Amino acid sequence: MSASSPLTQSEQLVGEVSPHITVMLEEAVEGLAIKPNGTYVDGTFGRGGHSRKILEKLGSEGRLIALDRDLAAVSSAASIQDARFQIVHRHFAALEEVLAELDVSAVDGILLDLGISSPQIDIGERGFSFRFDGPLDMRMDQSSGQTAAEFVAVATEQKLAEVIKAYGEERFAKQIARAIVAARAGGDAISTTKQLAKIVASAVPKIEPGQDPATRTFQALRIFLNQELEELSLVLPPQGRLSVISFHSLEDRIVKQFVKGEQDRDDLPSNFPVLAKDLPQPRMMAVGKALKTSAQEVKRNPRSRSAVLRVAERTNVSL
Numbered sequence: 001m002s003a004s005s006p007l008t009q010s011e012q013l014v015g016e017v018s019p020h021i022t023v024m025l026e027e028a029v030e031g032l033a034i035k036p037n038g039t040y041v042d043g044t045f046g047r048g049g050h051s052r053k054i055l056e057k058l059g060s061e062g063r064l065i066a067l068d069r070d071l072a073a074v075s076s077a078a079s080i081q082d083a084r085f086q087i088v089h090r091h092f093a094a095l096e097e098v099l100a101e102l103d104v105s106a107v108d109g110i111l112l113d114l115g116i117s118s119p120q121i122d123i124g125e126r127g128f129s130f131r132f133d134g135p136l137d138m139r140m141d142q143s144s145g146q147t148a149a150e151f152v153a154v155a156t157e158q159k160l161a162e163v164i165k166a167y168g169e170e171r172f173a174k175q176i177a178r179a180i181v182a183a184r185a186g187g188d189a190i191s192t193t194k195q196l197a198k199i200v201a202s203a204v205p206k207i208e209p210g211q212d213p214a215t216r217t218f219q220a221l222r223i224f225l226n227q228e229l230e231e232l233s234l235v236l237p238p239q240g241r242l243s244v245i246s247f248h249s250l251e252d253r254i255v256k257q258f259v260k261g262e263q264d265r266d267d268l269p270s271n272f273p274v275l276a277k278d279l280p281q282p283r284m285m286a287v288g289k290a291l292k293t294s295a296q297e298v299k300r301n302p303r304s305r306s307a308v309l310r311v312a313e314r315t316n317v318s319l
Contacts, residue, residue, distance in 0.1 A: 021301040022049025024245055024309050027291055028111055029053045031243035031311035037061040038108035038240075043092035045073050048080060050111050055082055065102065067092050069141035091141065093227070109241035114251050133194040138218075140226045148221045149191045157181045167250065168220030172204050176217055179203035193218075219248065241287070242312045252290075252308050259286045259312040287311040 028050060032040060036059030042051045045068035054064050063084055068074055069091040077087035088098050092112060099107070136149035152160065160177035164170045176199075183190060183199050190196055197214040204213040242259075246252035291309040298305045 021304070022047070022053075023113065023301065023304040023307050024291070024293060024297070025049055025053055027309055028113070028243045028245055029057065031287065031309065032109040032111060032241045034058065035062075035108050039063040039065070039104060039106070041095065041107050041110045042066040043095060043110055043112045044068060044114065045077060045087060046070075046113060047073065047076055050113060051077075051080065051085065054111070055080070055085060058084055060084075063104075065098070065104070065107075067095065067098065071141070071143060107240060109243065111243045113245045114247060133192055136191055136193055136196055138222050138225050146225060148196075148225060149189070151221065151225060152180055152190050152196065153184065163224045164217050164220045166220070167223040168216035168218075169249070170216040170220065175203040175205070176200050223250070240313065242314075244310050246308050246310070247306050252310070255310050256290070259310060285313050287313050 032054070034040070034054065034057040036057070038058070039062070040054055040058070042054065042064060043066075045051055045066040048066075051064060051066050055062075058064065064086070066077065066085065066087045067090050068077075068087070069089065071089065074087055074089045077085075080087075086102070090098055095110075099105075136147065136152070138148040139145050155163070157177045157180075160180055161173045164176055165173035170176065179199050179202055180190065180196075183195075188195075190199065196217070197212070200214040200217045201207075201212075207213050244255050246255055288311060293304045293307045
């Protein structure tokens with residue numbers, strides 16, 4: 001955007017929106033070991049970087065089914081004019097249902113990029129970031145579900161502490177929950193990102209260098225409201241290859257344990273949102289070691305610094 005270009009309402013709110021840079025583009029798609037005429041799923045379309053790369057590798061009889069619950073992402077998919085490609089407005093936990101509707105009995109690989117996109121972060125009206133003041137929303141799919149503002153307005157102190165601890169691994173979860181409830185009792189609705197960030201900062205006694213005190217709380221609310229970890233456990237068993245990019249330890253732990261086929265998950269917190277008995281049990285074979293972003297990629301895209309890619313394979317199993 002040039003300096004003289006008029007700003008949209010969202011851009012006035014947050015400043016210039018960063019372009020979305022697809023994380024580990026080559027590595028994640030290479031992990032699928034694309035068969036030219038195979039059928040693949042991009043379970044988190046985002047802005048389509050991985051989908052476009054998959055299409056480059058597919059032959060004329062290949063097929064790519066993309067899912068995303070963000071309407072803005074689905075809308076952006078209109079730029080892909082390709083008969084081999086189809087976008088569905090659904091979250092990836094509904095994959096089995098979507099495949100049944102499309103009369104697809106099996107797929108050759110699934111790619112999941114579990115991070116949130118730059119447009120979601122940088123548009124303050126989405127409510128994902130404490131860096132910009134906007135409505136406290138945080139829903140991936142803004143057409144349905146409870147907003148973060150609605151949740152913090154009614155959740156008990158105990159529930160708030162449980163969510164912030166389990167999903168954010170925040171050691172000051174109890175203090176933060178207490179501060180939120182106290183702020184509510186004062187009569188002011190917590191309706192914006194800046195309001196919540198300020199409350200969290202007032203409750204955290206020690207600030208980690210280089211990290212905003214609200215980071216873990218915002219992460220926790222986002223994961224909880226969007227049921228991200230539960231959805232991950234539902235979609236994990238594919239036929240063929242599975243290529244998953246995770247951005248924090250909770251996601252990566254589920255992927256790692258699923259791939260290893262561990263039956264004993266006693267290292268999970270007692271209040272972990274996915275019970276061991278509910279996790280998929282069939283074993284998969286890891287393909288290579290977990291990969292982290294290169295120094296060059298982190299320099300080009302600092303938001304990629306915590307990304308971890310795991311690739312696995314299972315054969316002769318139908319979805």
